[in-house]
Amino acid sequence: MNSNQTKTQRSLPRRLMTRVGKRFLHWIDRLQIRHSRIPTDPFLDNGLFDWVPRLEAATGEIRAELNAVMQRPEDIPSFHQISPDQERISKGSNWKTFGFFVFGQPVEDNCARCPRTAALLQSLPGLQNAMFSILAPRYHIPPHKGPTRALVRCHLALQVPKDSRNCWIRVDDQIRRWEEGKVLLLDDTYEHEVRNDTDETRVVLFLDFDRPMDRIGNFFNQTVISLIRASSYARKPLKNLKAWNQQGR
Numbered sequence: 503m504n505s506n507q508t509k510t511q512r513s514l515p516r517r518l519m520t521r522v523g524k525r526f527l528h529w530i531d532r533l534q535i536r537h538s539r540i541p542t543d544p545f546l547d548n549g550l551f552d553w554v555p556r557l558e559a560a561t562g563e564i565r566a567e568l569n570a571v572m573q574r575p576e577d578i579p580s581f582h583q584i585s586p587d588q589e590r591i592s593k594g595s596n597w598k599t600f601g602f603f604v605f606g607q608p609v610e611d612n613c614a615r616c617p618r619t620a621a622l623l624q625s626l627p628g629l630q631n632a633m634f635s636i637l638a639p640r641y642h643i644p645p646h647k648g649p650t651r652a653l654v655r656c657h658l659a660l661q662v663p664k665d666s667r668n669c670w671i672r673v674d675d676q677i678r679r680w681e682e683g684k685v686l687l688l689d690d691t692y693e694h695e696v697r698n699d700t701d702e703t704r705v706v707l708f709l710d711f712d713r714p715m716d717r718i719g720n721f722f723n724q725t726v727i728s729l730i731r732a733s734s735y736a737r738k739p740l741k742n743l744k745a746w747n748q749q750g751r
Contacts, residue, residue, distance in 0.1 A: 503528040504682075509537055509697065514689075530651075530652075530722055530726055531572050533718075533719065534650075534651040534719055534723065535651070537719025538714070538715055542689060543689065544674040544675075544676050544688070544689055545673060545676055545678060545687065546654065546687040548685055550687070554685050557626070557658055558685055561660065563618045564616075564619045565661070566617070567615070567616035568615040568619075568634055568661070568705060570615075570616075571615065571634065572636075575636075578600050578636065579598065579599065579742075580595050580597060580675075581597045582597075583742065583746070584601065584743055585742070587738075589730075591643050591644055592643075597635070597638070598636040599633045599635055599642065599708075601633040601739065602619065602623055602633060603623065603631055603633075604736055604743070605631060605727065605731040607740055609747075611744075612747070623709075627711075628712030630653060630711065630712065631709065631710035632707070632708070632709050633707075634706075634707060635657075635705065635707075635708035636703060636705050639698060639701045639702055639703060640698065640699065640700075642695070642699075643695055643696040647693055649735075650723075650726050650727075651725055651748040652712065652723035652726045653711060653712065654687060654713050655687070655688045655690045656688075656710070656711060657671075657685065657688075657708060658684075658685050658706060659680035659683065659686070659706050660682065660705045660707055661703060662704060663698065663700035663704055665700040665701075665703065668697070669700050669704050671696045672696075672697075673688050673692050673694040680704070717733055728749045732741050
């Protein structure tokens with residue numbers, strides 16, 4: 503048996519699991535729409551979450567810790583270096599990420615470097631994922647979709663190019679632009695893309711939270727999150743982050 507045949511055989515179980523997983527998530531998606539306690543629109547109203555004003559009020563402290571991290575951009579990994587599943591949408595060094603939490607698991611070294619940010623994040627209810635998302639000038643994140651409606655995506659804008667009209671996010675058929683110190687809430691299961699057609703870097707604090715659900719929806723959402731947490735989708739980034747930080751010491 504040649505090496506190509508061996509690789510094909512090894513990839514068959516992965517492709518089968520991916521296909522089954524997508525069908526399962528599609529079925530769950532319909533259930534989540536029925537049992538969500540908040541709208542399932544592309545963008546969501548900030549008033550749905552009482553912690554939004556507290557997060558926005560902490561922008562200055564968070565940005566101060568971001569500035570310290572940005573002193574050594576070469577030490578910040580690209581998204582696909584940490585999460586290989588992002589290779590299609592993260593190229594070169596154009597989209598860097600500094601992770602704090604991956605599906606509820608803290609990245610201890612990074613939290614220690616930004617203690618005020620980490621303390622605030624730990625106080626927010628239902629937090630699953632958190633990172634600084636750093637987008638280089640003239641970069642386009644192509645259209646893609648998130649894996650599950652169990653989560654709500656949040657962006658706190660920390661650094662927005664002066665030419666803000668040319669730096670935007672599209673979710674479904676709606677386009678929004680960031681405003682420093684303000685939160686954007688969105689449903690990333692809709693097709694979405696990001697463009698930074700400026701000469702400056704854009705940075706947001708990128709968060710995922712549990713979607714508020716009724717009892718039935720919450721049961722299924724926690725099941726989905728538990729499955730993701732146990733999969734390579736979550737385990738690989740945690741492993742890669744640990745290796746990256748150890749290498750940089």
